[in-house]
Amino acid sequence: MNSILDQDIMFLPGVGPKRKEILSKELGINTYRDLLEYYPYKYVDRSRIYKIDELSNDMPFVQLKGKILSFDEFEMGPRSKRIVAHFSDGHGVVDLVWFHGTKWVYENYKLNTEYIIFGKPTVYAGRYQFSHPEIEDASKLTLSEMGMQPYYITTEKMKKMGLTSRSIEKLTKTLVEKLSSTTLQETLPDFILRRLHLVSIDQAFHGVHYPKNANEMRHARLRLKFEELFYVQLNILRYASDQRHRYRGYIFEHVGDTFNTFYKNNLPFELTNAQKRVMHEIRADMNSGKQMNRLLQGDVGSGKTLVALMSMLIAIDNGFQACMMAPTEILAEQHLQTIKKFLHEMDVRVELLTGIVKGKKRKEILEGLADGRVQILIGTHAIIEEQVVFHRLGLAVIDEQHRFGVAQRAKLWTKSSNPPHILVMTATPIPRTLAMTIYGDLDVSIIDELPPGRKPIDTRHCYDNQVTSLYQSIRNQINAGRQVYIVFPLIKESEKSDLKNLEEGYETLKEVFPNMRLSKVHGKMKPAEKEEEMQKFVKGETQILVATTVIEVGVNVPNASVMVILDAQRFGLSQLHQLRGRVGRGADQSYCILVTNHKLNDETRKRINIMCETNDGFRIAEADLKLRGPGALDGTQQSGIAFDLKIADIARDGQIIQLARDEAKKIIDDDPKCIKDTYSILWNRLKELRKSNIDWAAIS
Numbered sequence: 001m002n003s004i005l006d007q008d009i010m011f012l013p014g015v016g017p018k019r020k021e022i023l024s025k026e027l028g029i030n031t032y033r034d035l036l037e038y039y040p041y042k043y044v045d046r047s048r049i050y051k052i053d054e055l056s057n058d059m060p061f062v063q064l065k066g067k068i069l070s071f072d073e074f075e076m077g078p079r080s081k082r083i084v085a086h087f088s089d090g091h092g093v094v095d096l097v098w099f100h101g102t103k104w105v106y107e108n109y110k111l112n113t114e115y116i117i118f119g120k121p122t123v124y125a126g127r128y129q130f131s132h133p134e135i136e137d138a139s140k141l142t143l144s145e146m147g148m149q150p151y152y153i154t155t156e157k158m159k160k161m162g163l164t165s166r167s168i169e170k171l172t173k174t175l176v177e178k179l180s181s182t183t184l185q186e187t188l189p190d191f192i193l194r195r196l197h198l199v200s201i202d203q204a205f206h207g208v209h210y211p212k213n214a215n216e217m218r219h220a221r222l223r224l225k226f227e228e229l230f231y232v233q234l235n236i237l238r239y240a241s242d243q244r245h246r247y248r249g250y251i252f253e254h255v256g257d258t259f260n261t262f263y264k265n266n267l268p269f270e271l272t273n274a275q276k277r278v279m280h281e282i283r284a285d286m287n288s289g290k291q292m293n294r295l296l297q298g299d300v301g302s303g304k305t306l307v308a309l310m311s312m313l314i315a316i317d318n319g320f321q322a323c324m325m326a327p328t329e330i331l332a333e334q335h336l337q338t339i340k341k342f343l344h345e346m347d348v349r350v351e352l353l354t355g356i357v358k359g360k361k362r363k364e365i366l367e368g369l370a371d372g373r374v375q376i377l378i379g380t381h382a383i384i385e386e387q388v389v390f391h392r393l394g395l396a397v398i399d400e401q402h403r404f405g406v407a408q409r410a411k412l413w414t415k416s417s418n419p420p421h422i423l424v425m426t427a428t429p430i431p432r433t434l435a436m437t438i439y440g441d442l443d444v445s446i447i448d449e450l451p452p453g454r455k456p457i458d459t460r461h462c463y464d465n466q467v468t469s470l471y472q473s474i475r476n477q478i479n480a481g482r483q484v485y486i487v488f489p490l491i492k493e494s495e496k497s498d499l500k501n502l503e504e505g506y507e508t509l510k511e512v513f514p515n516m517r518l519s520k521v522h523g524k525m526k527p528a529e530k531e532e533e534m535q536k537f538v539k540g541e542t543q544i545l546v547a548t549t550v551i552e553v554g555v556n557v558p559n560a561s562v563m564v565i566l567d568a569q570r571f572g573l574s575q576l577h578q579l580r581g582r583v584g585r586g587a588d589q590s591y592c593i594l595v596t597n598h599k600l601n602d603e604t605r606k607r608i609n610i611m612c613e614t615n616d617g618f619r620i621a622e623a624d625l626k627l628r629g630p631g632a633l634d635g636t637q638q639s640g641i642a643f644d645l646k647i648a649d650i651a652r653d654g655q656i657i658q659l660a661r662d663e664a665k666k667i668i669d670d671d672p673k674c675i676k677d678t679y680s681i682l683w684n685r686l687k688e689l690r691k692s693n694i695d696w697a698a699i700s
């Protein structure tokens with residue numbers, strides 16, 4: 001479809017060859033559409049001028065009109081000065097503050113001149129202050145500029161060439177005005193616009209770049225956010241519906257001897273209510289005739305492995321094989337031990353396949369898989385290699401999925417004539433809104449309850465000049481029979497030299513704890529060596545495990561009761577939470593100590609505080625999403641899902657996501673083959689989007 005929006009940006013007044021090049025290079029803006037879809041990241045309400053006596057310190061950016069009464073200077077150090085301008089509008093006085101650029105301030109701002117200032121008011125020493133405010137000569141501001149002023153992100157390079165937020169604002173305004181005489185092709189059907197009271201595409205582009213007031217801006221943004229999220233959902237659901245029509249799911253209709261024997265004789269404890277509920281959900285899926293695609297979320301230690309095992313036993317009862325894929329050899333080995341222990345004396349053949357299983361043993365396992373005698377296969381990604389052929393794979397469990405790429409997961413599908421049921425387990429709790437956006441049609445089960453008797457982990461913050469008393473507490477714990485993890489963020493060579501690295505740290509710790517035995521593991525060790533060191537700790541031969549984040553996932557040593565994380569400011573929230581999950585697995589009170597230096601910025605301080613406040617992984621994940629934004633979330637980055645949203649915000653637009661999903665679902669249910677004329681706008685637009693965007697559908 002050719003439209004005016006495909007015009008080269010060069011044709012826009014104000015854009016010459018030089019600007020065209022830099023817009024393209026720095027922001028990927030090549031056409032009118034690209035510019036229109038380059039949305040402001042914030043607005044300043046310039047439609048209103050506040051009076052000083054109306055200010056409160058929870059206000060966002062506000063604008064005042066008044067004069068500078070006098071200047072003051074304060075020495076802050078040998079070579080730094082703070083300069084303060086006392087500014088009044090006749091209703092009070094505020095301070096404008098600069099921490100550098102004294103000369104520039106004097107040159108540019110005069111007494112007795114009417115200025116409009118913008119900034120965020122904060123309170124300092126009992127008075128409102130604006131640090132580094134934007135200031136403009138009141139007489140030079142035109143009335144048309146006194147609406148909502150949009151702000152656009154620009155790069156350093158652009159600023160150097162004079163392409164500021166202001167210049168982009170002028171360009172978008174030129175474009176919006178140019179387009180006001182044409183009607184753009186609508187990209188959402190009328191019935192949706194009317195039902196949800198959304199503004200038209202013309203109004204939306206106009207209102208997002210050139211809003212007269214806050215209300216117009218909000219309507220425009222709502223429409224654009226909805227549209228963006230709606231097409232993401234529509235694409236995912238359409239793909240899922242396709243898959244459903246192409247394949248039928250295996251039906252596991254009965255629960256038989258294997259499961260029942262296990263449940264009656266081997267299960268050493270009651271299932272938690274959450275485990276029971278999740279088992280119901282999984283059983284219903286596996287008996288529905290559709291292929292199961294379920295994400296099982298549960299905090300570390302919530303008992304996901306057991307749920308996986310019971311699901312696998314149901315597969316066996318129905319004449320199928322099952323496999324379970326873990327991200328590392330240590331974890332695969334641990335799963336094998338756990339599962340063998342659970343199944344003791346039962347006649348189920350379980351095997352382990354990892355990169356180190358070679359030769360005769362490997363051949364034997366491959367044969368057993370091909371003829372169906374191996375019923376459960378535990379392993380690493382070695383499982384998805386081509387030579388591995390199953391007789392009848394009915395269920396694949398993927399543990400800690402964020403370590404597996406999408407492509408690796410897809411390979412599991414080819415292990416069976418019909419795709420097996422898929423159960424993805426993750427201890428990185430993905431907030432619901434995010435799960436919905438990434439996975440769309442992946443159903444979500446949540447274990448939101450820990451097995452009884454667990455004591456919440458006591459988490460504390462400790463500065464690095466207080467470690468002496470920390471080491472004493474560690475000695476006390478070890479003398480009481482406990483074990484301790486000490487985690488270093490990085491090892492030598494991999495980053496800057498100012499870091500305490502693992503090797504040096506290990507030597508120091510040996511001196512600090514002369515009577516204790518220490519193990520050491522890090523990512524650069526050979527697997528066998530790593531395994532040996534781990535085993536020493538698992539068996540209790542060593543009391544302290546000094547490690548990098550290789551222990552992050554899944555290691556289970558119930559006797560370990562202290563997790564010390566050094567340079568904790570270097571870790572993300574979800575990583576801290578994962579690490580903490582290594583303790584608190586036994587009956588004893590456990591501790592997690594976050595050691596940092598004194599130089600903490602706001603965000604780091606928030607992370608540390610959240611960790612000290614709560615053990616709830618979901619709260620932590622939500623906080624993480626808010627602090628860092630979705631692109632940075634561990635799981636999403638590693639699974640290669642790029643977040644390409646231009647205007648919607650997964651952390652904040654949960655309700656719009658839900659709305660978009662509901663609408664998309666109605667349409668797919670009504671027209672699963674995507675052929676009805678009523679929806680032709682949608683199917684066409686989807687095709688266009690798919691040409692230009694990542695394939696969201698490839699994800700589940």
Ligand code: ADP
Nearest residue numbers: 269270271272299300301302303304305306451
């Ligand atoms: P996850 O994989 O979710 O981190 P695990 O499956 O490793 O958690 O379970 C952690 C520990 O809790 C294991 O030792 C497991 O045997 C135990 N466990 C699991 N379910 C229960 C339960 N219902 N009651 C008591 N202990 C349980």
Ligand code: MG
Nearest residue numbers: 301304305554
């Ligand atoms: Mg686990």
